[in-house]
Amino acid sequence: MTAQPLNPIAIHLGPIQIYWYGIIIACGALLGLIIAVREGNRRGIPKDTYIDLIMFAAPIAVICARIYYVAFEWSFYSQHPSQIVAIWNGGIAIYGALIGGAVTTIVFCRMRHLSFWKIADVIAPSVILGQALGRWGNFMDQQAHGGPTTRAALERMHLPDFIVNQMLINGTYYVPTFLYESLWDFAGFILLLILRRVNLHRDELFMSYIIWYSLGRSYIEGLRTDSLMLGPLRVSQWLAVVLIIIGVGLILFWRVKKEKRPYYLDT
Secondary structure: OOOOOOOOEEEEEOOEEEEHHHHHHHHHHHHHHHHHHHHHHHOOOOHHHHHHHHHHHHHHHHHHHHHHHHHHOHHHHOOOHHHOOOHHHOOOOHHHHHHHHHHHHHHHHHHHOOOHHHHHHHHHHHHHHHHHHHHHHHHHOOOOOEOEEOHHHHHHOOOOHHHHHHOEEOOEEEOOHHHHHHHHHHHHHHHHHHHHHHOOEOOHHHHHHHHHHHHHHHHHHHHEOOOOEEOOEEHHHHHHHHHHHHHHHHHHHHHHHOOOOOEOOOO
């Protein structure tokens, strides 16, 4: 007999329900903060800097993630305005969160008279690690999956039973694209840890994160069935291509045109 999918609700506190999605996201943010604080100390950045930053950036990122999603699903939300704030029913977009977080970081750095690129380079590994862990929140909610498949196909991938069982949604098995992206992001996390010891120029580590994440997202997004569409491609695919071009272009521009730029390991 096929096992039942995992319960997305972790804790019941009377009328309050605490979902695994929120717990996993919170754990990812906490782990990322710890890593950023430790690396920031090595780079001469006070530990309170990243604690203060995440206090502002986290809620703004969630709000922007919702705004991004609603904007591209306006045909539905214009007819159901009461659902715009119903974030508990699902509907946030990671690129919206990244945009909101980036803008918040720029403003924060200006107010604190800090280098945005120095801060961004340090937090890049933390961000992609948080994204890798966050996809397991989608797993618990049975979201971010690909098209229909069969149990036999999933078993041929040598996946653990708990993943195979969780991919059974309303009687149909689906491709675990959440897992693809999580593994890609974990690989990116390791890559960034290596690159920051290579001593790239400042700003290139953050751009490397942008390029790596966007490369994976541009492909994996095409396998999903729940994506926001814009013409023949998904919104995230369009944005991924734009970010890859910008990331590669800026690194080449900085390498060719700029002189005496600080290095990542410069304090």
